[in-house]
Amino acid sequence: MICVDGIDKSFGRRPAVRGLSLRVPRGAIYGLLGHNGAGKSTTLGVLLGQVFPDRGTVSIGGHDVFTARGRALARVGAIFEAPCFYNYLSGRRNLQVFSRYSGRVSRTQLNAVIDRVGLTQRIDHKVGTYSHGMRQRLALAQALLPRPEVLLLDEPTDGLDPEGIADFRSTLLALHNELGLTILFSSHLLGEVEKICTRVAVMRRGRKVFDGDWRADAAGENRFTLVVDRRPEALELLARAGLITPPRRADGPLTLATGWGLADVNAKLVHAGFGVRTIAPRPRTLEHFYLDQRALAGDTPPPASGDAAC
């Protein structure tokens, strides 16, 4: 449904995206993860034809975003991090204004969308009086007006309270189930992405370092936490004995070699006189997976907590 092929984009001398290729299949909920400045927003900008890539092609539904923008974006809705509207107009007027850019929308459809996002009571009030949560719901309404097949969401839950995040998530999942939407979801909130997305792409300094189903990452099953005295020596011993795959960084994640268990690692260390304080399999959460990807990418250590650092 969404095809990104070999995108490069620099702003001045600063590369923002390098050699990015993505395939988002129809009906998928796809997470786009990365640190600030990783290139997520630039990627979404390119997808919407708002940012011109230096190289590469982008298509949505088989239509090139830059040569057939009208057809490519006809059934696309987008929400950005800070929902910006005309504060001096009512929510309804805002929706009417935005819908005019993609064709006329009937009053019935407009009311149905307003009802769906739960803004019926306040829709005729000026947007300047709306809370952040209401603005985000209005943003969702404007994204739904063109009867989208694709939703592009750029940090949509930033700034929402826990209740607002839960509401947004359940609305999004309901929309996905009912309408079969393809959703590309960029977020810092790994917990949200974990609950919503079936696949993720991880970006690091403009490059994609992972793309796929993070739960199916085989190496993740063998990762473990180890807190031990004289860690560098301990790791050298384990690697020499073939119990772990040699780590790229001494403070990076550890992976058991095939055929060995944590008991073997523990026994080896204890027999060699190392004081083992913690040894445990790493929980398989998206946060751990993401931090591992960052560490494996080579230049940023995971946070210094015992769990993440080992």
Added chain:
Amino acid sequence: MWELYKLYARRRTYIGFGAFLLLQAAILAMLQHPRAKQEVGGLLAANGLGFAEHYQGLTLAIVVIAFSFTFLGGLYVALVAGDIVAKEYEEGTLRLVFARPVSRVRLLGVKLAACVIYSVSLVLFLGVTALLFAGAYRGGLGKLFIFIPEEDLFAFYDTAEGLWRYARAVCCLAGATVAITALAFMFSCFKMKPAACTILTLSLLFIDVVLMNLPYFRSLRPWFASYHMGLWVRTFHAAPPWPAIAESALVLLGLSGSFVTVGFAHFVRRDLK
């Protein structure tokens, strides 16, 4: 249509209209000062013209327009045209607009049209209200008298002829104002703050006016845009210099077209992020 709705739904759009009303009232009040009357009366008497019938609505309306537009017209036109794209970019709504399958050229075209309609409506509003205010203030339209030494213009007309010439001149002024609109619009298409668009436009306009009015540059006056923007005044000549007026109109048209083209060309290639 919706672009106009958005424009006229903002309170600041009306500041220009309100400010013009205030300034008109202030200028008319000043023109009632005995010294002002004495100056004009002396001039009229020296040319065998009666004060009572010439110091009325039509004559004062021209004075009001000349002064109020010089100081405020450019400001409000530049303010609105400078805001039209840059403000939406700054507030983030432009990004949301361009999430829709609308072409950049089409959107800019609509925005430019809205700016032009605003500029023209502001000048027409000024023309109509100046005449109404001045007429009501002096108790009638009277005859038209105009004297502008820099333009070698000294003319007087009866009410019907004066009214026709007044309407024609206001329409010409409205057309000339489009050049200021186009300049501010061009800046608005660049990545800069809305206030910077307005300030840049006004700075260029004032520099142009100042240089044009320096006595040393008298022979170079046709090289300045503000000289051509004064074409509306030349329509008051007993025998208007139509070739020169047409040339001024063409120069302004060319400038406006160039500004708009540069703005469009930049905007359609610009990253919106």
